[in-house]
Amino acid sequence: MYDLIIIGAGPAGMTAAIYAKRANLNVVLIEKGAPGGQMVNTWEIENYTGLKKQSGADISMAMFDHVMSLGVQYEYGNVLKVEQEGNVKKVITEDKTYETKSIIVASGMLPRRLGLEHEDMLASNGVSWCAICDGPIYKGEDVVVVGGGNSAVEEASYLATLCKHVTVVQNLKELTADKKAQDILRKQKNVTIHLESVVTEFIIDEKDKLKAVKIKSDQGDENVIETKAVFEYIGAIPVTDFLKETGVLNAYGFIDTNEKMETKVEGIYAAGDVRTKQIRQVVTATSDGAIAVQNCLKYLETWE
Numbered sequence: 001m002y003d004l005i006i007i008g009a010g011p012a013g014m015t016a017a018i019y020a021k022r023a024n025l026n027v028v029l030i031e032k033g034a035p036g037g038q039m040v041n042t043w044e045i046e047n048y049t050g051l052k053k054q055s056g057a058d059i060s061m062a063m064f065d066h067v068m069s070l071g072v073q074y075e076y077g078n079v080l081k082v083e084q085e086g087n088v089k090k091v092i093t094e095d096k097t098y099e100t101k102s103i104i105v106a107s108g109m110l111p112r113r114l115g116l117e118h119e120d121m122l123a124s125n126g127v128s129w130c131a132i133c134d135g136p137i138y139k140g141e142d143v144v145v146v147g148g149g150n151s152a153v154e155e156a157s158y159l160a161t162l163c164k165h166v167t168v169v170q171n172l173k174e175l176t177a178d179k180k181a182q183d184i185l186r187k188q189k190n191v192t193i194h195l196e197s198v199v200t201e202f203i204i205d206e207k208d209k210l211k212a213v214k215i216k217s218d219q220g221d222e223n224v225i226e227t228k229a230v231f232e233y234i235g236a237i238p239v240t241d242f243l244k245e246t247g248v249l250n251a252y253g254f255i256d257t258n259e260k261m262e263t264k265v266e267g268i269y270a271a272g273d274v275r276t277k278q279i280r281q282v283v284t285a286t287s288d289g290a291i292a293v294q295n296c297l298k299y300l301e302t303w304e
C-alpha cells in the first residue's frame with residue numbers, strides 16, 4: 001500500500017511529489033497526459049519567480065526532470081474513480097487499482113471556451129483565459145473581455161489599468177459580478193460595456209493574428225470591434241468527475257479546503273487550480289502542493 005497517491009502532474013502535483021519523496025514517503029504520481037498540466041500549452045510564462053520568460057513546455061520539463069531526479073514513481077494513468085474502505089483509499093485507473101493511505105488531488109481545471117473558429121489557433125496568442133498572465137503583453141492596446149461575472153469584471157478592471165481600451169461583452173441584461181466589483185469597473189474611463197451581446201466571430205489578418213471580433217446583440221445588431229486580444233471569462237470546468245462519490249466536491253465541482261489543503265474527507269488533500277481559491281497561477285499551485293504534503297505527513301503519523 002502507498003503512503004500517498006498524487007493525482008495529476010501539473011505544477012501542484014509535481015511539487016507535492018518532490019516534497020513527498022524528500023520526506024521519504026512511498027508515493028506514486030499518476031498523470032493521464034503529459035507532465036506539466038496547463039503549462040504544457042502555455043506559450044510563455046514570465047511570472048514564476050527566478051525563471052524570467054520561458055515557454056510553459058520548458059518549465060514543465062524542468063519540473064518533471066526535478067521530480068524524476070529524486071526517483072519519484074511516475075505512472076501514466078487516467079484516474080476514473082476514488083473509493084474509500086475504512087482508512088484505506090482506492091484509486092482506480094483504466095487498468096489498475098492502487099491502495100493508499102492518503103491522496104492529494106491536483107487535477108486542475110479547464111477554462112470554458114467560446115467554441116468559435118480560430119480559437120485553438122489563437123490560444124495564448126490573441127485569445128487568453130488569464131489576465132494576470134497575459135495582460136501585460138497587451139499593455140497600451142485595445143482588448144475585449146467576454147463575461148460579466150466576478151472574474152470577468154475584476155479582470156476587466158485590472159486590464160483597464162494596463163490597456164488603452166477594454167470592451168466588456170456580456171450575454172445577459174446586466175453584469176452579474178458583485179456591486180463593488182461593478183462600481184470599480186464603471187469608474188474606469190477606458191471601458192465600454194456591451195450587454196445582451198455575444199462574440200460571434202474572431203477576425204484574423206493575413207498573418208493569422210487576431211485583428212477584431214464580431215459581436216451580435218440580442219436585438220440583432222452586429223458590430224466589429226478591433227482588438228489585439230480577447231480574454232474569455234465564461235466559467236471554469238473543474239476536472240473532478242472521478243471524485244463524485246467521495247464527498248469532497250462542492251456544488252460547483254471544485255474542492256473546498258482549509259489553509260492546510262485538507263478537504264472534508266480525512267486523508268484527502270487538494271492542491272492547485274482544483275481548489276476553490278482566488279488566484280490560479282503556477283506559483284500558487286506549487287505552494288499548495290508543498291503545504292498539502294506537510295499536512296499529509298502529520299495525518300500519516302497517526303494513520304492506523
Ligand SMILES: Cc1cc2nc3c(=O)[nH]c(=O)nc-3n(C[C@H](O)[C@H](O)[C@H](O)COP(=O)(O)OP(=O)(O)OC[C@H]3O[C@@H](n4cnc5c(N)ncnc54)[C@H](O)[C@@H]3O)c2cc1C
Pocket residue numbers: 007008009010011012013030031032033034035036037038039041042044045046047048077078079080106107108109111124128129130133134239242271272273274280281282283285
Ligand atoms: C492559457 C493559460 C495561460 C496561463 N498562463 C500562466 C502564466 O503565465 N503564469 C502562471 O503562473 N499561470 C498561468 N496559467 C495558470 C496555470 O497554468 C495554472 O494555475 C496551473 O497550471 C495550475 O496547476 P495545477 O497543477 O493545479 O493544475 P494543472 O496544471 O491543470 O494540472 C493538472 C494535471 O492533472 C491531470 N489530470 C486531470 N485529471 C486527471 C485524472 N483523472 N487522472 C490523471 N491525471 C489527471 C491533467 O492531465 C493535468 O496534467 C495559465 C493558464 C492558462 C489556461
